Amino acid sequence: MRVKSSCTRYSRKQWAVSRPQLSKTIVFSIGPGATAQPLHRDDSIHQRVPKAVDVYSEGREGLLRDSSIGFFVAGKKATKANSATRFIPGSHLWDHDAPPNEDLCDFAEMKRGDAFLMMASCFHGGSANTTADEKRLIFSTFMTKGYLRQEENIYLAVDLDVMKKYPVEIQKVAGYSLSEPFLGWVDSADPRKLLDKEMPTNTDMWTGIEEPKELIAV
Ligand SMILES: O=C(O)CCC(=O)C(=O)O
Numbered sequence: 001m002r003v004k005s006s007c008t009r010y011s012r013k014q015w016a017v018s019r020p021q022l023s024k025t026i027v028f029s030i031g032p033g034a035t036a037q038p039l040h041r042d043d044s045i046h047q048r049v050p051k052a053v054d055v056y057s058e059g060r061e062g063l064l065r066d067s068s069i070g071f072f073v074a075g076k077k078a079t080k081a082n083s084a085t086r087f088i089p090g091s092h093l094w095d096h097d098a099p100p101n102e103d104l105c106d107f108a109e110m111k112r113g114d115a116f117l118m119m120a121s122c123f124h125g126g127s128a129n130t131t132a133d134e135k136r137l138i139f140s141t142f143m144t145k146g147y148l149r150q151e152e153n154i155y156l157a158v159d160l161d162v163m164k165k166y167p168v169e170i171q172k173v174a175g176y177s178l179s180e181p182f183l184g185w186v187d188s189a190d191p192r193k194l195l196d197k198e199m200p201t202n203t204d205m206w207t208g209i210e211e212p213k214e215l216i217a218v
């Protein structure tokens with residue numbers, strides 16, 4: 001999810017890095033009798049319309065293909081019967097218009113504490129819960145690129161006084177940081193100033209950096 005690009009500033013080529021940020025956090029609790037959720041792709045929120053590829057593309061194309069990645073942690077055991085998430089392996093490589101097919105699904109069965117991760121472009125859905133008395137519980141979080149809108153409006157969902165209590169790294173990842181060069185400012189400064197008035201700030205927000213070698217430019 002981390003990308004870099006060059007930009008020209010004061011006639012000089014400089015580099016800007018956009019770091020991943022939280023897109024949403026959800027707790028999914030599915031009880032007995034629940035019907036199957038239709039197969040879907042969570043990246044539809046970001047207007048993705050990818051073309052089919054055989055393998056995950058390297059370089060720029062691969063970096064731009066996906067907008068988000070999701071993490072699912074089992075709070076209780078997840079079984080096919082109690083509604084384990086089903087997904088279509090490889091569907092993140094499909095064309096945008098290719099329809100989902102239930103026959104191709106695998107089930108992410110997990111013990112409590114197990115986890116799986118999935119590109120948001122993968123077809124998936126919660127399954128039916130056919131048990132008499134088992135609730136399935138999954139804690140889920142998605143990360144997205146720093147320059148895209150977060151799925152959950154975290155600024156409205158989490159009170160500033162609550163956010164102030166979190167460690168700085170969590171505040172940054174939740175959205176209280178800039179996507180370089182200057183996306184997401186408040187009063188022409190880093191938005192984390194809202195949480196920490198003493199935070200030193202660069203009034204120009206971004207001074208530009210040397211090219212980070214480990215990242216591919218987009
Ligand atoms: O509950 C699940 O297993 C998946 C839920 C889901 O994919 C969603 O609500 O977008």
Ligand SMILES: [Fe+2]
Nearest residue numbers: 041042124125
């Ligand atoms: Fe989903």
